[in-house]
Amino acid sequence: MKESGAQEDKSPSxxxxxxxxxxxxxxGEMLSRLRALIKQAAPEATEEWKWRGVPVWEDAGMICTGETYKAVVKLTFANGAALPDPSGLFNSSLEGNTRRAIDFRQGEEIDEEALKALVRAAVALNRAKARR
Incomplete structure (x- = not known):
């Protein structure tokens, strides 16, 4: 989705x-770090800009969104409920049947390897669904 005005000619990235x-x-620093980890885990993923300003990463479907709020940066995985999460990263939106999210707060460490594994699992799930 294109934004109006000066943003109209800019790419999602x-x-x-x-x-x-x-x-x-x-x-901003947290979103930048999370973005870098997503790109490492899913180098073929594309970046999108949707819903009036939400970063979205896609590969054969939506992987996750990167929303920023006053107290958290939230990664919401579109099909998170179907993903294995052995490290217990999901800590938000746990009640739904489809999505799961991770809220990152100021000063929190990122379990980089677990997050990259989650991103790779989301891509694998998207690609498996696309083959059906």
Whole structure:
């Protein structure tokens, strides 16, 4: 989805860069770190900019969104309920039948290997669904 005005000609990746810079605090730094881990785990994933400013990563379907709030940066996995989470990363939106999320708070460490495994599992699930 294209934003109106000056953002109209920017790519989704440029818009995400702009959001990170605009935040200018720990949330921008956290979103940038999470973005880098997603790219490492799913190098073929594309970045999208949807719903008036939400970064979205896709590979054969939606992997996750990266939302920023006052107290958290939230990664919401579109099909998180169907993903294995042996490290227990999911800590939000646990009541639903489809989505699961991870809330990252200021100063929290990221279990990088567990997050990358979760991203790879989401891509594998998307690709398996696409083959059906």
């Amino acid at each position: 440029e818009l995400i860069d702009g959001r990170i810079k605009q935040l200018g605090d720990w949330r």
